[in-house]
Amino acid sequence: MSMRRWGRRSAAAVLAAVVAAGCTTADGQGDKAGGPGAPRVLTLANGYANLDYEPAVAYFVDRVDEVSGGALRIEVAHEWGDFAVDSEQRVVRDVAAGRADLGWAGTRAFDSLGVRGFQALTAPLLVDSHALQRAVLDSGIPERMLPDLKPLGVTGLALLADGLRRPVGVRKPLLGPADWRGIAFGTARSEAQSSALRGLGAEPFEGMGPIRDRALEQGRIDGFEMYLIGHHINNYALRAPYITANVHLWPQTAALIADTDLLGGLTGAQRDWLREAAADAARRSPQLSDQDGELVVQLCESGVRFALASAADLKGLRDALRPEYARLGQDGRTKSFIAEIERLKARLPRQPALDVPADCLAQRAR
Known part of the structure; x- marks a missing residue:
């Protein structure tokens, strides 16, 4: 099931799954069947159609079961937010309100909720490799960023x-600045990302999943930002075949979050299991997310053509x-990060x- 088949699961079905997953006794020892000594079941809100898009989050879910010996389990409620423009923000708000116990959201989403301490992670063209992602995660930066989520009513477990x-192009590769001027470019709701796209001369088009699909079908967007696994799962080869291989706009850093009140109500052992699994997922995540080499072959076979920006394009x-870096630098903490x-x-x-x-490279337009 891909995000294009979003209609197969209605909001009512998602709600039913959430209610079922949350049926625990007051002391947290029951499960959906209500049996004594049964595992505690927590609900994790996932805005995507499944966790194939997010292998590190899937690893966290499995790891919780492993480290707890089955005493703590996570059930995933997919398509949380119904692919609305603000679906990631809804995940954060709903976790804070206790409608879900756990969730994940791209760190890009937090600035539109008033928390701008994560904007360095989506500074354009900065984090451009999986090796650098690993270095950032190992640097202590996440531990200094995550407490910023406290005012939102959630606790950050890990990045x-x-x-x-x-960049993915619909009709042509997106290389130098001239290719960006005046185009409509799809992105998630994020102040920092939209500001960067405007700096390149593009007009941001907010929307993921079915919103993006409809815009493609109607010819309303000229490109969008995407990681290779998402492009492959969604089968965009025919509708948006051009991927600029050597331009990394930003990483989709994922934040695992928990309802702060929920954490306070867990036993010490249960909190330790969650934190251990989250830490393990963070350590494994650079390796789990680095599937690009394998995906290139599959994407090429499906009709994707990769383009290479020249040195002059990259400088441009x-x-x-x-100016975007000057704007980000106005916040001293972001500048420091x-x-x-x-x-x-x-x-x-x-x-x-x-x-x-070589036969998968797009020819540069003359």
Whole structure:
């Protein structure tokens, strides 16, 4: 099941799953069957159609069962938010309100909820490799960012490395600044991402899943940002075949969150299980999200054509984004995080380029 088949699960069905998953006794020892000594069941809100898109979140769900010996289980409620423009923000609000126990959201979503401490993670063209994602996660930056979520009523359990978002073109590759000017470009709801896209000359089009699909069918968008696994699962090869291989707009860093009140009501052992599983998922996430090499072959076979931005294209993009970095730098904490990530990046060896077969390269328009 992909996000394009979103209609197969109605909001009512999702709600029924949530209610069923949440049927525990007052002391948290029952389950849906109500049996004594049965595992405690928590509900995790997932805005996507399934967790094939999010292998690190899937790992966390399985790991909770493993570390608890089956005493704590997570049931996933998919399509949370019904793919609305603000579906990620809804996940955060609903976890805070206790309508779900746990959830995940891209860190891009938090600035539209008034929390801007994560914007360094989506600073354009900054985090451009899985190796750098690992370095960021190992640096202590997540531990300094996650407490910023407290005013939202949720507790951050971990930040997970996720797919690198590249530009996808509908009718042509998106390379240098001239290709971006005046186009409608699909993205998630995020102040920082929308601001960066405007800096490149594009008009942001908010919407994922069926909203993006309808816009493609109606010819209302010229491109969108996507990671390779999402492009593959959604079978976008015929509708949006051009992926710029060497432009990494930003990573989709995922934040695992929990209802703060819910955590307070768990036993110490249950809280420890959740935190251990979240920490394990964070450590494994760079490896789990790095499927690009395998996906290139599958995407090429399906009709995708990868394009390569030239050195002049890349310089033009960076120059166009200088005002965006000036804007981000107005917040001292964000400026400090960006500088720290830049230092981590400078210490890493040069990362290998995506290995694209020659017959899968898009010809540059003359």
